[in-house]
Amino acid sequence: MKPPRLAFSTFAWILFAYLVLVILWGAWVRISGSGAGCGSHWPLCNGAVVPMSPTLETLTELVHRVTSTLSGLLIIAMLVWAFRRFPKGHGARLGSVLALVFVIIEGLLGAGLVVFELVGNNESAVRAVYLPLHLANTFVLLGVTAYTALTGQNIRPTLRSQGSLPLLVGGGLLLTLLVGMSGAIAALGDTLYPAHSLESALRHDFDAAAPLLIQLRVLHPTLAIASAVYLVFLGVLLSAQRSTPAVKVWSKALYLAIALQIAAGIANVALLAPGWLQIVHLLLACLMWLCTVMLCLHALDHRLVSPRLGLAGAQVGHD
Ligand code: HEM
Incomplete structure (x- = not known):
């Protein structure tokens, strides 16, 4: 059996890889023009929890919402694990708290895209400022997840x-x-x-x-x-x-x-x-x-x- 410290670190690295997949899917939502696939509804999709007879755009956007919500849940699990496994002041605790903060900001930024309709053919200056900030937050989230995994290995x-x-x-x-x-x-x-x-x-x-x-x-x-x-x-x-x-x-x-x-x-x-x-x-x-x-x-x-x-x-x- 793996020692728990290594298991924690492995979990954090798997989470990192999963986050990358969620990010790539998010880019696909933009590329395929599916950002308005759930209308301007959030957290519901076209006013429903499970939309009836969804279009391909709706499904593309819905998959992104479900997978990104799951990433939030996985980060909460990592945080609970870090607090149970590592002592006060340990880097893995700090890293997982930061990961939770940045995944919450990420979720709010994603919701903002939909609610303010910064999707599809929106050419506004707000969107041009918003998307780079979204990307910066995404990268910081990846960075703190890598930090958590590394400190879990006692580095x-x-x-x-x-x-x-x-x-x-x-x-x-x-x-x-x-x-x-x-x-x-x-x-x-x-x-x-x-x-x-x-x-x-x-x-x-x-x-x-x-x-x-x-x-x-x-x-x-x-x-x-x-x-x-x-x-x-x-x-x-x-x-x-x-x-x-x-x-x-x-x-x-x-x-x-x-x-x-x-x-x-x-x-x-x-x-x-x-x-x-x-x-x-x-x-x-x-x-x-x-x-x-x-x-x-x-x-x-x-x-x-x-x-x-x-x-x-x-x-x-x-x-
Ligand atoms: C070497 C470091 C580089 C990094 C870290 C980087 C990173 C990025 C990122 C994060 C995006 C946005 C992707 C998205 O939101 O979907 C992007 C887009 C783009 N980059 Fe780069 N890039 C680099 C170098 C370059 C170079 C040297 C060129 C051109 C000679 C280039 C051309 C483009 C173009 C045309 C796009 C828009 C199309 C797309 O999204 O792929 N990049 N890059």
Whole structure:
């Protein structure tokens, strides 16, 4: 039988994978134009708990509502488990409380999309601000779930006595979040104003008369390249200064995720963002975010600043 600590951590990782699936389905709701599948009703769907003779759009939206509600219930289960299994002040307790907070915000943001009708062909500025915030919350939720899983394995990241490292690490996390948020703007532009050829798409990007969402699209690849450079720099720096097996593995995984993501981004532009590629790009964004979070958390492991083990560069053979 697995020791309970490992079982908790495994549960948290399965939850993480499940959240990624819910996120991808949420993107499919946008891509397939099913956001209004339940009308502007929430939490009911078209005024009913179980809608009669639902359309494909209604089913698509309903599946998203049911699976995201289940993710909330799973997070509550993780929280109860963390409070029963770990002592006061343990990171797994903190992480699961944060996961609950961010899943509640996620649910409210999702409900807001429906109630304020920020779906389908809605071109309002409110939607253009709302979707990136929704994505940022989603990424933070994934981040705190990964933190919970990791602390459940008894890896304790700390910000104390780390010098300028938290700042460098925080910069990497923030940049990745901003890239994701600008991606949500690009995705909305592609959904509302689908391009018919690569040439007209590129011309529109630099056309002062084009809708603002189209003009903003160029921000995303620009930020993506800048963040890729910074993250590679961070990976090299952390691998040198915090040379543990975990830091090395996660930095390599991050380089791979960045390379794949840039290739998928270029393919997205070249192929005019077909639905399946948008899903692949979002999946890679989640994986890239996971690699960044794991790299940063492992680099901040408390054992690397413990006087007993020595300062930066100490070898910690966990994982
Ligand atoms: C390297 C880091 C990158 C990250 C983390 C990232 C992340 C994202 C995210 C989160 C979305 C929104 C997905 C959605 O809401 O469905 C997106 C959309 C998009 N990205 Fe990126 N991206 C990156 C690089 C790039 C690059 C280099 C390009 C172009 C050369 C690009 C082109 C696009 C396009 C065209 C969209 C809109 C279509 C879609 O949703 O897939 N991305 N990106």
